[in-house]
Structure formats: C-alpha cells, structure tokens
Amino acid sequence: MGVEIRVEGLTKAFGSQTIWQDVSLTLPAGEISVLLGPSGTGKSVFLKSLVGLLKPNRGHIWVGDRDLPYLPESQLYETRKLFGVLFQDGALFGSMNIFDNVAFPLREHTKKSESEVKRIVMEKLELVGLLGAEGKLPGEISGGMKKRAGLARALVLDPEILLVDEPDSGLDPVRTAYLNQTMIDLNAELNQTFLIVTHDINTARTVPDNIGLLFRRELVMFGPREMLLSSEEPVVRQFLNARRVGPIGMSEEKDVSELEAEAKMGMDVGKLPPIPPQQMPTTGRIRPAQHAPGAWCAAHGVTPPPGSFIDELGRNWVEEWPRYVAAMSSPVGGHQIGGPQIGDQQVAGQQQPPGARY
Template sequence: MGGTVEVHGLSKTYGSQNIWHDVTLTLPPGEITALLGPSGTGKSVFLKSVMGLVQPERGSILVNGVDMVSSRESQRLKMRKKFGVLFQDGALFGSMNVYDNVAFPLREHTRMSEREVRANVLEKLDMVGLLGQEHKVPGEISGGMKKRAGLARSLVTDPEIILIDEPDSGLDPVRTSNLAQLLMEVNTATDATMLVVTHNIELARTLPDNLGMLYRRELVMFGPREDFLLTDHPVVSQFMSGDPEGPIGMSEETDHRRNDPLPELDPSYPHGTALLNRHAGARAIEVLPRQLLPRSGSLRASGERHRENVTSGRARLYVADDDEKPQPAPPRRPGLSARALTPTGRLFALGLDTVRIVATRGVRPRETLEQFWFLASVSILPAILIAIPFGAVIALQLGTLTIQIGAQSFTGAASVLAVVQQASPIVTALVIAGAGGAAICADLGSRTIRDEISAMTVLGISVTQRLVVPRVVAAVAVAMLLNGLVSVVGVMGGYFFNVVVQGGTPGAYLASFTALAQIQDLFVGEIKAAIFGFIAGLVAAYRGLHPAPGPKGVGEAVNQSVVITFLLLFAANFVITTLYLQLVPGKGA
C-alpha cells in the first residue's frame, strides 16, 4: 500500500497575499486523488509544499509520520526518496539523454549494477511507450514524450507516493486520455498513493478515486469521487460543468465573496455539513461518469478499498462551512534592512555549505573538470584581449612618470608590480564575473525555471554538492589560471610598449624587474584571484538558483549577479590590499 499524507491546518502566504489557509485533508493510501481549482488558487504551490520545496507559515504535512514543514532538511531529503514526481514539463535534465534521465535516481541512490539499472530503466520506458527512444536528448522529443519520460523517471525507484502536476498541460485530448489511462495502469501495478493537480475536467471525472477543490484561498470540498461529482455545490457544479454563469468569475477579483448574499443551506445533507442549494445559473452534475479501468483487466486493490470505505461510510465528503471565518493575519512584511539581510544570509550559508562539502566530501572530478573547461573556454580570449591594453596603459603611464622624475631604471619593476598585484587580479575579476559568472547564472537559472532544480531536490540530490560545488571550484581554478595568464601577457605588453614606443632600454627594464619583483608578488595576485573566483562563482550560483519566474527573471538574475559580483570583488580587493600593506609595509600591493 502507498504512503500516507496527512495535511493539517496548512496556510501559505507570499508577501501580503494569502494563497490558501487552514487546508486540512488526508490522501487515502494507495488511492488516486485529484486536486482541482480555478487558475491562481495555489494548486502547484500546494503540491510543492507536500514535497517540502515550499515552506508554509502554519500547519503540518505528515508524510509517513514525518512533518515536511518543521523537520530538518536532512529528514526531508530522506523522505523525498519515497516520492515520484511528474512536473508540468517533465523537468528532464537537458544534458542527459532519456535513458540517463530515467537511470539517474538509481545510480544516485542504489547499488545496482549497470545491468540491473538497464533492465529497470528499459522496463519503465516500455511501460510509458518510449522504448527505442532512450538515446534521444530532451530537445529532440515532443512535450508528450517528455512527460512520459518524466513519469518513467518518477517510477523507477518504485515510490510510495506519486505527485503529478498538470499531466494534460500542452497535450491534445487523445494523448491526455492515453496518459490518464497510463496513470491508472501505474496505480494498479504499484498501489502507490497518487495526487494529481489538473484543470482537465474529463480527466478529473474519470481518473481519480477522490476529488478536492481549492477556491478563494480554502479547500471548499474534498472526498470520494462518487459524492463530489453528484453534489449541487454552486462552485463545484459551475467548475465541473464549465458554466460561465455562477460564483466563479473571469478573475479572482470577480469571484463570489463571503459577504455576498448566499443561497440557503441545506439542513438535510446526510453528513451534517453545510451544503448549498443550487446557485442560479450553476448546473448540478446529475450523471456519475464511469471511472477508468485497467486495460489488463487486473483487479485494482486501491479501487476495492475505496469502494469498501465509501460503502461503509468511512470515506465522507467534506464541504467547507460557508459561515464567516476569520482570515489569517498576513505575516508582517519585513523592513528594508531585513529584506536585504535575508539574501545576504542565504548567500553566506551557501558559501559555508560549499566550503564544508569541499572539505568533507571533496569534489566530483568529472563535473568539476567539465565546468573548468566550460568557464575557461568563455574566459581565456576576453582575458587576453583585456590584458594587452591593460599592460600597455600601465607601462605607458608609469614610463612617462618615471621619466619625469628621473627614475627610468625603476620602470620595469613598477610596471611588473602593478600588473601582477593589481591589474591581473582586477582583469581576472572582470572576466570571471562578466563572462564565467554570467554563464553560470544563466545555466542554473534556466534549469531552475524548467523545474530541473526542483526535480533534483525531490530526487534527494544535494543541489549544492551536485551543481554549486563543481562550478565554484572551477571558477576558483579558472581565476587562478587567468591571473597567471594575464600577468604574463600584461608584463610582455608592458615591456613591448615601454621599449618600442617610449624608447626604453631593454636591459634596464629587465634589471629593475629582476631586482625588485619577487615570486611572492605573484602569490599575492594568485590569492586575490582565488578569492575573486570563489566570490564570482558563489554569487552567480546563488542568483541562478533564485531567479524570478520566466526567461525575464533569468536575465535579471544574470544582470544582478554581474553587478553584485563587481561590487564585492572591488570591496574584497580593497580589504586584501589594505591588509597586505599593513602586514608587509613598504612592499606595495
């Protein structure tokens, strides 16, 4: 039998907007439950709350007895391994083909041999009709195939609880019907507890054992399909019939409000709850449609339990009482300083977590090398192109100054020290933030809005260990490489312009360089570069994991990442330089 999910008094608010409040329901173990509601009622937010991806302000969600609201993240990670989740767009990992996407949870969480993994994966792909398509990457398959591949991945670990968000999104009616039939077959084979969020009325009428509906920030009805579909509740009747007349308007602002006149209550309703008589214009559903059956003809255990519970009266229809209820007070909006400190604290926590993982678990060599090559490929050419004029400008300015004060013999040393200790780290910072950091932020941001990050979290994978650490470590390594490269190019450019353009003496330039410049000067620059790379990689990863919705949100996150990184890098450069001058007086930094 599937896992247990018990929700008690759940409330969620974004800013000053209450999404829903005091939601209480229990998903019958092993049965299929569908959650309905007009657009904007927070159905997907509820689904993510059950997964532990969204933190409600009040209430509890007990999954097999573990509260997903108040428990530690380590406990939530453990519990998520019992979930199988199908996101709206499949949330497949774009860098993997279909086979590797489905095999991913098995390789991460089991000790199966590759032969066992292959047998399991091919079985699930065959179940969803994708056998023979396993070599294709997500960009090469249709939306319906992505959903089926996502479903196969959600089933590969034999989960106790399966959560499905808008399975009909982007699909034609025929493929929606096929997917609904597939979900019925999955429930028959696994006896898993299933929660389906959908707008599709036909799917809601024929697939689930139980139905619930969110409307105007509360759960208005929840219970057996047989009672739900035969109710004459005005909101439910209008929604299920698609009638434009009734309490549900075009937008939430035009929906029926509590202080509007209500129809009389029906005191004869057998379960003792308040049930409204038919609202003018809303048609009650009079015919109970036939529920889908397994094509194989197999007996569905959860269906038998459901019928027994309905017949015995243990499964009862809940209908929200329309008496005036006090609305929960919205959380106090934090002040400007608090809103600024919250992301700062999260960024700091991400940095500490990154350092801890590197120190205790090390790095994943393959992913780190891939990120190193990627960042180096987008950073090396810009760094060289910037280093040449930087070195030239420094050599020209210092050469002119030393001529004016009669200290031409120190031109080489001054130029080299300026390039190695200041120009190289600054050029490295600009390139890492502007090219490498922007690429990291854009990559993670696009993964976030495609629900890949949520999928990884639900699969019980540490996003910090899997995605952040390789990128931050690669950013540090590339920054140190670029710093050395820029130092060499800058010194050579300075030599060329000083000797060729200003007519300096090659011997004097090299002599002052070797006499005053030391290897520790390069070490100072490398230390700066490492710190700059860490900051750039960390800020880019953080903003990529927390963009606003949509492509526009990703673009804004990239811009913010670059600006914030520049500010932090120049501040860090000032602090490091000041400390160096205090610790090594007279040496210059």
C-alpha cells in the same frame, strides 16, 4: 504499497498574500486523488509544500509518522525519497537523451552499478511504453512522450507517493487519455499513492478515487469521487460544467453584486452531468482502492445525477458490478483471454472495461 499523507491546518502565504489557509485532508494510502481548482489558486504550491520544497507558514504534513515541515534536514532528505514528481513540462534535461534523463536519479542518489542502472531504466521505460526511444533527445520526441519520460524518471527510485502536476498541460485529448490510462495501470500494478493536479474535467470525473477543489484560498471539498461529482456546491457545479455563471470569475471570485445580478436574471450554474463509470486498468482487473459504482451515494442517501454510471454501451454499472466482480474472482473468468463476459458483452480485451477508452 503507498503511504498515507495527512494534511492538518496547512497555511501558505508569500508576504502579505495568502495562497490558501487551514487546508486539511487525507490522501489515503494506495489511492488516486485529484486536486482541482481555477488557475491561480495554489495547486502547484500545494504540491511543492507536500514534497518539502516550500515550507508552510503553519500546519502539519504527516507522511506516515513524519511531520514534514518540522523535520531536520537529514530526515527531510530521506523522506523526499518516498516521493516521485512529474512536473508540468516533464522537466527533462535537454542535453541528455531519454535514457540518461531517467537514469539521473539513480546515478545521483544510489551507488548501483551501470548494469543495474540500465536494467531499472529499461524496466521503467517499458512500463510507460517508451522502449526504443531511449537514445533520443527531448527535442526529438513529442509532448506526450516527454510526459511519459518524466513519469519514468519519477518512478525510477520506486517511490511510494507520486505527485503529478497537470499531466494534461500542452497535450491533446487523445494523448491525455493515454497518459491517464498509464497512471491507472501503474496504480493497479504498484499500489502507490497518487495526487494529480489537473484542469481536465474528464480526467477528474473518470480517473480518481478521491477529488478535492481549491477556491477562495480554501479547500472547498475533498472526499470520494462520487461525493464531489454529486455535490450541490455552486462552485463545484460551475467548475464541472465549465460555465461562466457562478462564483468563479475571470480573475478569481466574483463579488456579491455580480452574483446578485446573475440571480436576478435567473441564471444558474447548470445541472450536474451524470457520474461516469470509473476508468479501469487495461487488464480489466479491479484496483484495490476501487469501490463499487454508486456505493458512496447509496451509503449517504444521495441521488446521483440522472444517467450516472452508464457506459457508452448502455450498461448500468451499479447493476453490472456484482456480476463483474464475481466473474473476475472466478478461476476461469479472471484468467481467460479477453477477460470475463458480462451479459452479451466482453468487458476486457477487445471490448474494454467500464470507463476505458482504448
């Protein structure tokens, strides 16, 4: 089971340069959260602060009942064991094969026998689909395989919290989609708390339970996926639409004169795209943290963008969800080969569940 992280009034600066200030959010236990933001807004700095590699200037990071920035060194060391980290480039040791890379934390931080180390390493490699590649060096495998090897190493100590820094960096869209599916499946199986930093809009729109956006040294918004994807905040709409028009500029934010000029020309950040169905585990089973499509919008009186929650087969998942839940809960439907039937379509197995890509 994952651990809740509560961030309260967190501020980080390097000298006179403030990276972000007064950031407050809660990463719910066992849920997948995504952090977005333009380049240079301090997303990676935020991850390093969460794990205690950087100390904030002020504020609190509660990991369970421990306030990370104020822990003595011995307790900080123990608390870090709750975390697994997947770095942008995988951060593999180039002179070690994949097996030894994944085994490194076990050999460094535990007293397990080599037979136990081998069992755990092979289990994690199987979990990320790398069985058979354990003898290869990092230079002999693809970028996507490096990311999965880094993920296996991040998982090898069975952390309760997984921090993932730009998993799409250097990967093509297909490998990014496969890695996203792997993380969804891991969360469904292990129920860990995930925080994923990404620039990939498709990842942000389909994978997480919660989304946050950093901009202008502040956390603009953080909350359930549907809250951000239906937001009328100009910076949110600009980012989701990947448009040049709006408050985000080439360096960071635009000044008042630039925004006024855009307004006079009648330029806007565009309409919000439809909210897609959330991606499901490959088994088709519902993750514990997953909510019914459209539930947040309905509860808060928000009208989602037109076309929301409709998948590539034309199914409206606000309507289909109750039938899907009932089918998954039934003794027959939840265990039959290929998954439950919804309408005339099979939604697991050969026909994929909502949001799935494979």
